[in-house]
Amino acid sequence: MREVMQDIKNRGLTPKKEHHVKTPGGHKENRYVDVAGLDKKTGQPVEYHQVGKQRKDGQPVERERKALDDVERAKRRRPTFHPYNKDK
Structure with missing residues (x-):
């Protein structure tokens, strides 16, 4: 996960671990993606x-x-x- 977070930083986004996503009608009503890439200006996720x-x-x-x-x-x-x- 460290590599993913570093890649997000390198591309000018802010990484956020365990980002909450409401998923109504899904297998579960709420999910937590491992890392979200947030726009630095808006704080909104642009990638998961x-x-x-x-x-x-x-x-x-x-x-x-x-x-x-x-x-x-x-x-x-x-x-x-x-x-x-x-690799396994």
Whole structure:
């Protein structure tokens, strides 16, 4: 997650861990994306990042897919997924 946060900083945004997203009608009513990139002037999120486990075929595990789907449905923007086990 540190690399994601540093990349967000390097691109002039403010990283925020565990950013709350309301996801009414989703698998859960609320989600917390691992890191959001906030616009420095407005403080509003302009990008979302989820860090998690992926399957052998490269797809996020079900828990992560549901979170990604919920946030995408609520915000009309799919979070970027960063697997932490991609080299295994």
